[in-house]
Amino acid sequence: MKVKGAWKKVDVATIVLLLVFVAQLAFLFYICLFHTRDLVDYDSSGAYVHIREVLRQKSLFPSTYLPATTMDVDSTVGLAAILYGLTGRIFLSQGLCNIFIVLCYTFVIFEICKRLKANLFTTLLICIMFFIPYSRGMLGYWSMLFVNVAPNTVRDLTPIFYMSVLLDLHDKDYSVKTKIKLVIALGLILITTISTGIYVFAFGLLALMAMDFILTVFSGDIKNFLSSVWGFHLAACISFVTGMIIQKHLGFVSAAADRTLISTSEAPNNFMRWFMGIFELFGGVAGANVSAFEPIGLEVLCKCVLTWFYLGSVVFFICSWIKEKEVPKHVSYGLMVCLVDGFVLNVLVTTYGAGTFEFRYHIIPMFFVMIMAGTLAGRVGEITNHLLKNVLLSGGIALLVAAIGFSEVGVMREINENHDSELLFEVNRILVDNQISTAVVYGEGSVIRGRQLRAFADHTNIIVANDEWNVAPTVWGGVTYALDNADQSGRCALITNVADFEKIPEYYMSEAEPYSTVGDLGIFFYEESPFDFERALNGKKKLIDFPYSGYTLGNAKLQENGDALSDGTFGYPISGLNYQGVDGTWTYTLKYVIEKESPGNKGNSSFEVISNGEIWTK
Amino acid sequence: MLSADKTEAVIENLPITSEMTDMENRVTTQEGTIIRIKSVTMERNE
Structure with a gap:
């Protein structure tokens, strides 16, 4: 069979996308396997403490671990604990979990695209869009989903996985695979609800149910409520309610449960932060004093264009819906998720103390948006004007490659410029070599590194205290069992920034033996601990x-x-x-x-x- | 009573309940006594 010239170009484009995707995965896996320890931050250090406690107590709910804003069980912590038990290497274990998660996302995207009857070009395009290192840093897109401890990855995957099962059921696919997916989806709903309360239900599932409700009502046949789709929705609601009951039984209140309404005076400001939050999530807006023609500036520009394209695809499908009265099912689901989440984020206060908009709340709707954008971009193959099609294909792929390239260069630059992991690795080696059972990291200037040290310390209890000797940085996403002096048997260490040394009371220094300095951290040893943080x-x-x-x-x-x-x-x-x-x-x-x-x-x-x-x- | 011959004072088997509030422990000294206080240990009996 002769292949027409235009489709030859599409095939070439598919091959190029396949190469881009393979390279993208290779880089992602490289980061997971060899640089997970370089990405440890204030929040993720708590997850490593959690992993150790899960392994120590052989329970997903270890009594010694105090969660922060969620129970953190809807993450890879259980799997990481098993791998840590087998390998003894916590960062490798977490990295392997992240690779597993990336493969899960790839599977779900392929499953969705199969239902959309999307070609390989579209499928690869959506995969590539998902795995771009958009915003980085502790609360950024990449850290939340695919690297570091990826704390949001399971809860954010749940709605699109749910949609994948819905698409199977709408297509009347009742195969064994669909049934297995259905059970997994219900399990995910249960565990994410136990961990985060109403978050996944409110930000994802509710909109999908609402869309099916509208479609069923407009079908005019009440019997459609007796379909397998509604059976699945009902089971999901039962799973959700069960999760809420279990969470209440465990006595934990997630941050999502504590929300107030936006006041009139705050509403315009919140709307702007909500909108700009989309660009922040995708890394499409710069910080202060970034030159547009430096690599960082070019990276932001590429991501800004991508973000506008994603938002443009939403506008396109809304117009298409108005004009044609019908859109593909995944688009109607996606639009409803955007509508519900936009509503929620504009009527509820979703900021924490600093007043910053938590742009990671955009992840769930933006997953749907990227699927919509991918399917829209996939239609380029239908363009009959070959020149226009080739220009769009070349331009689009060049934009993607540039965004990925600049981002990955940025990732490596940040890793190479961050020497904290080397420093903390060395501090931990000293603690292990000297058989230190408890180490107190003191001072506001050392709080972040003190928390990070918890991730590295396999054999030492790390207590982190701020300037006022308050140990909130230890217990927020951490443990309390070494806080009392009675629990601090054996040799002890004090680690402090040289600048904070003068603030330490004499009674903590009278028996201290100076050992060494690592970077700007001074290390002191004690034969017996003088520290006591519980009364x-x-x-x-x-x-x-x-x-x-x-x-x-x-x-x-x-x-x-x-x-x-x-x-x-x-x-x-x-x-x-x-x-x-x-x-x-x-x-x-x-x-x-x-x-x-x-x-x-x-x-x-x-x-x-x-x-x-x-x-x-x- | 605290004795100069000893370095520990032990109050054994205190029947404490969770209803007890405003609990405190203290040392009382008389005129002319100089005491050096090192620590207080609280241990729940098996």
Whole structure:
């Protein structure tokens, strides 16, 4: 059979896209396998702590781990824990999980495209669009989905996977594969709901159900509500409700549950941030002072054009819907997801403390938009004007290649300029070589690296304290079991930025042995830990408090070594803490030395435990 | 009572419940006594 000239060009374009996609995957896998440790950040360090706790307790809900804004179980943490148990290498394990996730996304895109009867060109185009390193950094598109610990990857995949099953059912495909996909989809809904509450349901599934509701009502036949599609929707609702009940039973409230309505005065500003958030997500808007003709500027320009194309495809399909009264099913689903998410993000406050728009909330609708944009771009093969078609194909592919190329150069530049992982690897080596069981990282300037160090430290409990010795950076997405002095047996270390050294109280330094510096971090060792970050009773079996652990000092002064020394008058050298009881029989032991005693008052000093007027004395 | 001959004072088997609030522990000294306080350990019995 003779192939017409125009289709020869399309075939060449498909081959070029195939090569681009293979190269893109190769780069992505390279980053996952060899640079995962270089991408550890403030948030992802908590996921590595989570992985270790899951492995240690052999439970997806380890009692020792305190989640941050979500329960983080709708991620690769379980799989990563298994691989970590097998390999002993946490970054390799996470990298392998990320590769698995990329393959899952590829499978879902191919499944959707199969239902759309899309050709290979369109399918590859959509895959390439999905895996471009758009926005990077801790909360960026790439980190959220495909590299680092990819915390949003499962929850953001769920709606398009759900749509894939819906398309199968609409096509009356009841094969074994569809049934397996259906069960997996329900499982994903359950686990994402347990982890993030209403997020996936509100941002994805609700719109898909709404679209089917509209289509069913407009079909005019109530029997259509008895179809397999509606059976699937019903099962999804049951899975969602079950997940909410389990989450409530676990006593966790995800951040998505705590939302207020946008005020009138905030609405215009929020709308602009919502709109610009789309460009931020795709990396299509620059930070301050970026030259348009430097590689960073060119990268932003390429992504800006891509973003406009994505948004343009939405406008195109809306116009098409108005004009032709009908659009492909995946387009109607996508448009409804955009409508619902746009509504939600414009009526609810979805910012955190800093007031920044959380542009990662755009990921779910933008997945649908990229599928729409890919199918629109795929129609270029239908253009009869060969010159126009060739220009569009060449220009489009050149734009994609440029966006990918500039982005990947940017990824490598950022990795090469970031020396934190080398520094933290070295710090961890010192801790391991010296058999340090607990290390305290102190000071506001070291909080981020302290949290990152938790990812590297396989054998040491890392406690991170800010300038005020508050350990919130340790427990927010972390663990609490080493906070009390009683839990810090064995050798201990203090790690601090040289600039913060002067802020450290004498009682923490009197027994400290300087060991070495790594970069701008000073490391000190202790034979016994002087640190204590928990006061009075809690659920633990044993606790130790020092005079500096929160007591009120009356007729006593704190000494350089942390002892409280009374001044020889009547009074209470240490008192207070004001805590709540914990059920059980407890033994209190005071360690002290009487340095001088008046003959007339010999034996009259006492140690007392008091509760609501009742006094136990020794 | 705290004794110059000892370095530990132990209050054993305190029946504490979760209903108890405003709990505190303290040391009381008399005129002429100088005491060095090192730590307080709380341990739940098996």
